[in-house]
Amino acid sequence: MRRVRYRVAASLDGFIAGPHGEFDWIVMDPEIDFAALVAEFDTLLMGRHTFELVQKSDRGFMGMKAIVFSRTLRAMDHADVTVVGENGADLVRELRAKPGKDIWFFGGGQLFSSLAQANLVDTVEVAIMPVLLGQGIPLAPQLVEAKKLKLARQKIYKAGIASLQYAIL
């Protein structure tokens, strides 16, 4: 079955963005084979706030089908993505049951927590950047209960990035 993978860069103290959404602390490591990584996925899943950041970025949707969770966006204004409102969890359940490549859960943290609570996220894969931010947008805010993980893969990059990939138990 295809997996929903929360794949994200974080500071050592667990923030995925600075207090004002800053990403300037994220180190790009030339060792990382980004094309090979992207080839593992065919769908991007994200909340509205993350969607707005992705729209502004150079990288865009990386050729994938993009699904945005939002109660405020109007589908007719965003023909390039699928806007999902109330029944997002049902859609993720359907997507996981369909054949296809893996699904990249892009953020944000709050949406992660609600999907993880419904057992709809398979992995959390964090590239830990060599920085303490002290404040910012948390990796997994407002989980109702702690989630046990199993370390599945790890790699240390020369730039000092620790890539840790966990299965969510």
Next chain:
Amino acid sequence: MRRVRYRVAASLDGFIAGPHGEFDWIVMDPEIDFAALVAEFDTLLMGRHTFELVQKSDRGFMGMKAIVFSRTLRAMDHADVTVVGENGADLVRELRAKPGKDIWFFGGGQLFSSLAQANLVDTVEVAIMPVLLGQGIPLAPQLVEAKKLKLARQKIYKAGIASLQYAIL
């Protein structure tokens, strides 16, 4: 020069204790040579809240000289430790200049942030436990500015603990 090392267990999302001070999510790995680790240090540095937790623990001060930062504890009530009030940063400066083994900074996070801001902490050494807590006591709360790190050593333990040791730049 001896170093001040913030050595702590944390969840993947950057908490050093649960919302009510819980430590039950911390995995002990028999692979870790605790005696060898303890032998690298001769002094424990901690805030008042951490001190109270250490007092209740079986491990205690592990044979080290213990220094507690507190404005409320009375030195006469705690003959087994050195209680430091207002001029804690000065004392840490003095300690670092004296010969001796390394100094284990035990917590809490807020005291870490204020000492790190004064450039009095040399390393942050985190044993990342395979868990997402979602809430709790942060690793480095209220840093006034982000702190860049340099990954110096790493080790993965069979229990799924990722030990990451950074120099604070």
